[in-house]
Amino acid sequence: MDEKDIRILKTVASEGITSPDRIQEHTGIPKSTVHYRLDQLRERGVLENDLGDMDLSKLGLDITVISEVYAEFDEGYHTTVGEKLSDIEGVNQVYFTMGDTDFIVVAHVTSRQMVESLIEDYEAIDEIRRTSSRFVITTVKREPYPINDFGTEALVDSVVED
Incomplete structure (x- = not known):
């Protein structure tokens, strides 16, 4: 390559x-x-x-890191912090969530050194209080197209208007 x-x-x-x-x-x-x-x-x-x-994995991006990010609550923080998280190199997905965790962030990196850099980048964002990250050991399912997770009949019943 x-x-x-x-x-x-x-x-x-x-x-x-x-x-x-x-x-x-x-x-x-x-x-x-x-x-x-x-x-x-x-x-x-x-x-x-x-x-x-x-x-x-064939690109060397075989370390998947899933992080829970806890941020300081403020008006519009979900947009501000979400954009800052999205701008970090290696971050693929950012979800603003309800519950104890403010954001779920998914990143794919090549090395433990990149993981450390990723976490440092998260913690450099002023509004972030703390993070909790996990490494994926085995990917059981990776479907890039959610429509493939439903049968045709289920989609027709829930999506098509009568």
């Missing part, structure tokens, strides 16, 4: 495209090179399908 592969993967992820023509437009990498590298990424299992789903 090199810089071109990373640029191609970032374009696939950010733009939601797997077309060599479109990737070439965004990266400036020749179309033939993009096509060859997409094939190689698929063969190595990094790209799992034509939708752009990626095997994070």
